Amino acid sequence: MLGLLINEMEQKEIEYLIKRELEExxxxxxxxxxxxxxxxxxxxxxxKLFQLLLRVANREECLPYIPARNI
Incomplete structure (x- = not known):
């Protein structure tokens, strides 16, 4: 297991990048x-990206990205 120590701004940036990639x-x-x-x-x-998003974002922000059955 690995750990990562980031501040809130870095966490939001990672969250943003993952969301953009999921949308693409x-x-x-x-x-x-x-x-x-x-x-x-x-x-x-x-x-895999969705699993990462679950780790850095709260549940409400993950809801729109829940994979559909046809994905």
Missing amino acids: LLLDLEDSRIDSVTKKSMRKRYQ
Whole structure:
């Protein structure tokens, strides 16, 4: 197990970066030009980033990013 000591401003910045990346992934997952193999990899990345978001953000801020069944 690893630990990380950050201040509140750094925590908010990490939270912001993760949210932006999740939003980009959601947009790309809706793109029909992207093949299914790539989308599968993107779904795995989304899951990992969401787990990170749960660690740095409160529950209310995570609600809009809860993965849907079709992700």
